[in-house]
Amino acid sequence: MPSLKSNPPGALAATDRPAAEAADAPAALSAPVKKRRRGRLTEARHEDKRTAILRTAAQLFAANGYEATSLDMIADALGMHKATLYHYVDSKESILYECLLKSFADLDTVMESMEDRAVPALARLRLFARSLASAQNSDFGRCLVLVGSRPLDMVPGGEVRKFQRRLDSTVRALVVEGIADGSIKPCNPGLVSAMLFGALNWVPRWFDSEGSLSLEQVVDAFLDMLVSGIAAPRTT
Template structure:
């Protein structure tokens, strides 16, 4: 085992030639700074509400002048729009995986619920659940509403498939989907990361109760 050399034995620091400057750290990319702005804005919107959060507050929180903020965004509504769009990040992959019939419907339903809960309890997801689409113009909210309908359709189709396969008791898919989303949408209102349960434990407990009620056959 080697021993640490004596301080005196260490080579002397290399002297830099006169006039040579230390290399500056890499400049933060425009998109990196923009993402940081969106994340701070999402946190403030969820904490204080959309109306009570100003661009000045966002600029102060991130440590830049308000004038500099306009290099990255146009106005507060645009900030909220992109925060809400970010809340669906990676859920496209979840939708595609849920459509894969190689796994039983109830197992895919658990996976969907867990994935949605993680998305909703991120900074951006919490912003969507707490603030919602109301501050946006009808045109600006169309993409988000369209994706929300896609998620609802995905769950309804999965339930319909489960009923046809004999895995889920006969029920109204639209009502069961509404119950599932309502249950998960409420979590960001009260969930604390430093609380007693992790988000996975919360979702597992919820889905155990749901599946116990809808499964056509006893679950192990």
């Protein structure tokens, strides 16, 4: 029988080493993993608080106007000190800018879908109008409609204006396509776009979600009147 030699004090037998390393591995990895998790949770909580600040500000801007809403009012509505507010935002102007960016955050995907010619142009126009109305009647959308982008006209880049032009171009392109395929009679695409946006831009000023009509019903009624007109067919 081979002789058995005892291990030096504190040493691990070869057969014991893998098990010991496996036992130690989670402890060794737990610190950085936990640190990353804490970082993500902190970032998520920070973003949640930031979103809450922006949403509250958007509601106050829409209700009181941009000029009449102060950072003190926003902080009071959130139950926090104004100094705490500065941990999340830089200025009232930056708050408005981010509110306006959030107001059309989901419309990029909608505009991309408008290029799918497998769906008839008029059907896409209705989908676009529904999506736009939904965005406009959110807290951030109402802020954009009721406050407007005028307070940000001096901000470099003009992202809000650029996006508004993209929305207009999307509608015009759908009308041009419909004219080409015969589903829309010859008309001025710019005027159709102006009429559609003029109608939808007014909805956040009067629409009541608890009223007799849903937002989708309002939009569909507008589109029906735009597409078919309101004159009754003549009888002969």
